Amino acid sequence: MDERRVADYFVVAGLTEETDLLDDTTLTDSSNFKSGYNQAPITDIGVVFPTLGETVPEDYEMIERTPTGILADLNHGSYRSIKCYLCFRRGRDKPPLVDIGVMYDGKEYLMEDAEVVKTSFGGRVANVNNSTAQTFITYRRGTTTMPCNALVVTDICVVVASQGESPPHAFCCLDKNLNKGLIGSDVFLCYKKSMNRSRLLTYNPSVISRYPMGDLDHFPFPNSVPLFCLPMGASLEVWPDETSKPKPVFSTFVLTVSDAKHKVYGSAVTFYEKVPDDRLTEKEAELLKYTPDSGFSLHTNKCICILSHFPFSDTFEQWLTFLYKIAASGDPQTIPIERYIVQLLDEVPFPAPHTLLQLTADCQSNRVIMTQPEDLPLPRSAAGFKHLLVNLGPENSLQLLLLALTEQKILIHSLRPDTLTAVAEAVSSLLFPFKWQCPYIPLCPLGLVEVLHAPLPFLIGVDSRFFDLYDPPVDVSCVDLDTNTITVSEAQKNILNVKLLPKRAAKMLRTTLEELYANLMRNSRVNNNQADGDWETQFQKRRKERVEELEIQEAFLRFMAMTLKGYRSYLLPIIKAPTVGTTDPQALFKLNEFLKSRDKAHHKFFSLLMHTQMFIRFIEERSFVADGDQGLAFFDECTERLSHDDENIKLLEIEGGGHKSERTVFLLPPDPVKPDASYFYNEFILDPMLLTNTGKQRNHLSSLYQSMAPGSPMARRTKHEIKSAQKLAKHAKKYMKHPELWARCLSGTCYTLYFMALPSLLSLSIGKECAVLQQAYELLVRATQQELSCDEVCYRLMMQLCGEYSKPLLAVKLLFLMKRAGIQPNALTYGLYNRCVLEAEWPAQSSSSVLLWNKLRYVVLGAARFRRAGRRHATRRQSASIEGSQTFLDPSDRVASRSSLDSHEAIQGDGGTLERMYKKCFVSIVKGATNGGSEQTDSTVSNVQSESEEVDSQENIDAIHVAFTPPESPSENPRILSRSESAGDALIIDKLQQNKKTCSRTLQFNGDEAFEKDEKSSPSKTSPRTVVTENDPLGALNDEEPTPPTITPPPESTATTPPSFAMPSDEPILFRNSVQRSATFEGSPPAQSKIHRSETVPAATVASSLASLGSSFKMNFGPSSLTGKKSNELIQGGISSLKSAASSMANWMKLDEIKEAISSTSTNSTPVKVADRMAAGDVPEGIEGESTDGSEGGERHRKISAECSSYRGSYANLKDCDFLPDSLFPVPSDVTADSEMDIVLTSCSQCHNCLSLLYDEDIMSNWSAEDSNLNTQCHVCKKATVPLLTITITQKDTDTSEPFSVPYLNPLVLRKELENILIQEGDLSLAEAKFVEEHPIIYWNLVWVFDRINVQTHLPNLCLKSKSNTKTVSKERKSEEDGEKDASSEEVSGLMQPVEEGSDPLTLELATLAAVKEEPQHLVASVSVRCMWDDPRLHGDKPHMYVLYQSTEQNNTMRFMQGVVNSVHCNDLSDPMKKLASERQKTLRSQEDRCISINTNRSIYRDILFLTCKAIGRSSIDLNVFDKEYSSAYSRIPDRSAKLYGIQDGPLSLGSVYCRQYFKPLLIP
DSSP states (O other): OSSSOOOEEEEEOOOOTOOOOOOOOHSSSSSBBBBBTTOOEEEEEEEEEETTTOOTTTEEHHHHHHHTBBBBOTTTHHHHHHHHEEEEEEEESSEEEEEEEEEEEETSOTTEEEEEEEEESSSBBOOSSSSSSSSEEEEEEOOOSSSSTOEEEEEEEEEEGTTTTTOTTTTTOOOOOOOOOOOOOOOOOEEEEEEOOOSSEEEEEOOOOOSSSOOSSSSOOTTHHHHHOOOOOEEEEETTOOOOOOOOOEEEEEETTTTEEEEEEEEEEEEEEEOOGGGOOOHHHHHHTOOTTEEEEEEEEEEEEEEEESSHHHHHHHHHHHHHHHHHHHHOOOSSSHHHIIIIOOOOOOSSSEEEEEEOOOOOOOEEEEOOOOSSSSOOOOOOHHHHHHHHHHHHHHHHHHHHHTTOOOEEESSSSHHHHHHHHHHTTTTSSSOSSSSEEEEGGGGGGGGGGOSSEEEEEEEHHHHBOOOOOOTTTEETTTTEEEOOTTTTTOOOOOOGSSSSHHHHHHHHEEEEEHHHHHHHHHTSSSOOHHHHHHHHHHHHHHHHHHHHHHHHHHHHHHHHTTGGGGBBOOOOOTTTTTTTTHHBBBBBHHHSSSOGHHHHHHHHHHHHHHHHHHHHHSSSOOTOOOOOHHHHHHHGGGGGGGGOOOOOOOOOSSTTTSEEEEEEOOSSSTOOBBOOOOOOOOOTTTTTTOOOOOOGGEEEEEEEOTTTTTTTOOOOHHHHHHHHHHHHHHHHHHHHHHHHHHHHHHHHEEEHHHHHHHHTTTOHHHHHHHHHHHHHHHHTTTTOOHHHHHOOOHHHHHHHHTTTHHHHHHHHHHHHHTTOOOHHHHHHHHHHHSOOOOOOTTTTTHHHHHHHHHHHHHHHHHHHHHHHHHHHHHHHHHTTGGGGGOOGSSSOOTTTTTTTTTOOOOHHHHHHHHHHHHHOSSSOSSSSSSSSSSSSSOSHHHHHHHSSGGGGSSHHGGSSSSSSSSGOOOEEEETTTGGGHHHHHHHHHHHGGTSSSOOOSSSSSSSSOOOTTOOSSOOOOOOOOTTOOTTTTSSSSOOOOOOOHHHHHHHSSSSGOOOOOOOTTTTTTOOOOOTTTTTTOOSSSSSSOOOSOOOOHHHHHHHHHHTTOOOOOSSSGSSSHHHHHHTOOOOGGGGHHHHHHTOOOOOOHHHHHHHHHHHHHOOHHHHHHHHHHHHHHHTTTOSSSSOOOOOOOOOTTSSOOOOGGGGHHHTTSSSSOOSSSOOOOOOOHHHHHHHHOOOEEOOOTTOOOOOHHHHHHBBBBBBOOOEEEEETTTEOOOOHHHHHHETTSSSSOOEEEEEEOOOOOOHHHHHHHHHHHHGGGGGTTHHHHSSHHHHHHHHHHHTTTOOOHHHHHHHHHHHHHHHHHHHHHHHHHHTTHHHHHHHHHHHHEOOOTTGGGGGGGGGGGGGSSSSOOOOOOOOEEEEOOOOOOGGGGSSOOHHHHOOOOOOOHHHHHHHHHHHHHOOOOHHHHHHHHHHHHHHHHSSSTTTTGGGGGHHHHHHHHHHHHHHHGGGGBHHHHHHHHHHHHHHHHOOGGGGGGOOOOOOOOOOHHHHTTOOOOOOOO
């Protein structure tokens, strides 16, 4: 359906002139019709003692035998007792009996309207008990004015329970023993009640009127509706005149249409109307024995019904009852009934969570409550689980479940038709994930009763009056909802016992049902004593009832999930070309293995279950899931969640946690047709002239709650997947604490975006589909190797595309790729895969011989790998045996002493450890260079040491340090697209406008300026940080920083060290950051505040190992070299190649010397104020509060004496990190290829609060895990801000367009927005050029994202296509005016060239531009995309150093920058940082405007980094080493110099480093 409607049809059914009479012959054609079906009700009851000579009156009938043929003596089995029998009389001469009871005299009291059978027919005391205690029979008689359809007693019987008898079906047993003697049988009295039937004629019902008159396009009117409206037929009945009119009866029924794929729910109200005598024919009068003056009147039943695709039974009951009261009242009405019908079907929208339909304006109580159906991943149904549990109880509910699971013939009956349908629907729903495959009729009409004799299982519900006419077949199990009894067929009575169910699952189900049943009984008593209350109370009551329904349904769902737990591992996917028998159950599922996996005690149950049609159908549906079927995927998740044996886990929940916060939508009554008109109704007859549409359109409020269209996109997630993703988003903050996982999450989402655009790419890659699909598969392989969290929708979409383009072999490879990635396909993905390989055309070369050769190839390769591994293992064992005497450094002996920081490093043998130690010794920022700095890679850096000394004066470097001042006016920033320019993405702009209240500077979307100034709230006016000395008793903060001691290396060390290893820094790189400081130093992890050693290594041996290690590398080993990072990393990282050196130098240095060196270093330090460090923002985002050593407190600081030097240990996490990932992508070339269009994008933007520059890696690491949050967090001011993506387009032979900006979206947000667009516009919307103009925010973010993950798509060419179309249109308009109509085609042909064979298929979408020519041909155009790291426009006239480096000649400024570059070559970043910070402070002091704060300046880190990349070359720089060296230098900044640095000068956080490395490197302008 295109639009969800509340109701589809309104029907009035009943007796018409064309209806046919249902005679006895018609009713008994195919059934066992009872001879006494039309018997009169019982009017009297009595007791007779035959052994005492009493006789039964002529009009009475004595009950001589029980249903099984035993004597019906009430004193059966008693010793020396008289025989006692019951007698009853039938008739219509007086009111019948409505109830029968048993009273123990002296112990119970008689009801007011009840009577007692005190004497027998012989005048004796009618005591039916043979003991001294007397027992009497009681009864209640109906009144003379009772309705003719009231329930009356129609039959009585006696059962002897001691002889194994039970009450007959549909009989109610009085639970009071009639024989209470010491010796005797247990005798019970049973009776049956049914509707009183007067003289009547039964007809086939027909449609009297309906609306709409014609059939709907999506749903033709079912012709069988009248039969279900009146299942017992349309009757013409004769009533006594004094009889009261019966109340209307509400009923429900279910119809299946479209081959049982969809259900239609009917809600009906049946009532009686008086029939005039003139409508009665002579034949009918004769059959009814009716005369006008006989004291009787004619009545007929009629039904009004609503048909809908949604089970709004409670709502429709109130609405239909209101219409009936209008027609039955006979009062004049200002609004006709027809107007209410038109309003409901044509004007009332689909209900919101809370909708209140007011029916009349003068009476507030006449209103209808409508609630939105719960959006659950379960089949829609009108199930009433409360009715099931209340009417049957826990034990009978289990019995009914067993009957349904084993596919028995089930007949459910009741005198309440609405309860009957609700229970039948519940039985069908509790089988989930199974679907009942046999005949299913919840409310079977009288004309369809022949289905009860069908030789197959069925699930049918009938009115209990059916048993007045027929006897059910012997092989049918009957369920009586009125008496709470289940009668199992004789053939299955001894087999189908509740004990057959799986014990554990059945026990949990029984316990849960018993608890819920007790709660329902308790709540029902409370609700009966409460009034309805106001409409808000009714909404809460409706919600509470829904929660109770879900609790019962969840209990059955848990039972089914526990029963079928683990079934997925026995599914057999199709992995070869299909043949005969491929779709057989044995080929799709391991039936025998599944049975063996179950408990042997339950094999009988599972054998019966696996032979049912619904189990076989379940396997077929699970293997070939239909589109949009989300139920099986949800059931799989339930089985997984229960696999952890969590019995209290919640499987079903109402969305949103409740509708209490939802607004209530009020709908007014319909308007009168005419202002002064009045309408009268004597009977329910509709006027066709009033059943006309008033022209009012349905309120489109329902569009807010619309479901997805049938033509939904391939990449659409199921409702359950979306809900699961939202739940995971709440826990996604763990990615923020583990930055590598967060970077993988962002990168995986970007890959998912590519696959969402893949259908559009394939539609434009005509003839190259195979290449595109192979490229997409390789992209998935790359994502799997990089352990990126790609969504399962990527694999599902690929499999669907493989099916469309007939690539079954690629689908098989995708399935195995999913298994390697650890992704188990859900039901939808698995079904699409099987359908693909089943329906696709397999290539001819995929024969069995090819498959066998491939298998042989894999065997040979596997054997080779095993041999290689065996040789390595043998070599390792041999090496271990040779060095058996030197096991004190064996890795197996030091595993226990590893800290939590070392736990991620696997013991990889000697080679890996030596390589890591080598990298620590000789690592350099410049790739290929050494740490000595004697060799330079850049020819422009020469004589830097002497030249750098000349540029220390203020006048020589003013040109550089003025660059640190931010632009005074932000008007030079590129404009942001306005709301009107954003077209379909205007909602995103609306979200951004909501940030005005939280930002001191707001975004402007309708002007040329991107920001507005607010000097009063400008963050630049914040006062600089002041040094607090109040709590510094030693005065360390007032003293100058003492010069750290220098360690003179031994003469032999300097003499033998090669020049390439000279280290001009103040610490040797080998031991820098290698040994942890003591606990007196800030930033040292508390768990590693002491030097750790292995449990098997003595202290002296450890010290000797360290000494020999330093000697072997000819490096300095002194106190300063022990002030680095983790001691246990160095001590425990010994390798076998160094064992001999460690042993030979065992007596060179003792452990006490190490301690003495540390203590001597500690006495020359200065204190650190922890609060000042935190205030300065030293703790990077994503590391704050994270414990890196397994300690309880994370970081622990201690104040020390004034002699200690300062140590900015907040960034030790990055500085001390042993492993930082290399970039996953190569560095792109700066050379720009010739192209028709050049697109330059940059994400560098300014914070709207503090004007600090935000760069891409910082933006990504501070994004929120919510898929609706557009903000990131500024790493300087820690406030939310919206990053921007700036685009500059340059087209060939034209001027560069004005830069513009769009919001830079989080990939999680971008994925959600793109999914919504694809749902509304389809998969191929990304292939149309208008997408650029209609969704510019989404488009430019996609272009940026796809370039960042280094994939080629058609999206850049869409921009050129859009520009060309725009120019073509304008040119055509101009040519029409000037008569030059060929100009447009010439321009298009001038822009693009014909495609050659073998060209890139990713640009073939431009072939659509050839439509302007007579002979279409493929065209190709080159569009280059470059993503920049920085945006020079944000610096105004004060650029970064890298900009000056490219434009400045050889002068003092250039020499200063060359000095910075030379320091980078020497791995020394401390000196450039000090000089830049010092000169920046001098520049700020010399300015007249003193309101500019350091926090608003650019980052020194960025200035040095960008200059280094430009001067040396981006590909020659190791960014990880640069970051670690910068972090190390920043951590050593003295406290007295900390005021020279701002938060923006700090190093990157670990999260930013990971985000940078997991994406393609950005270019520097």
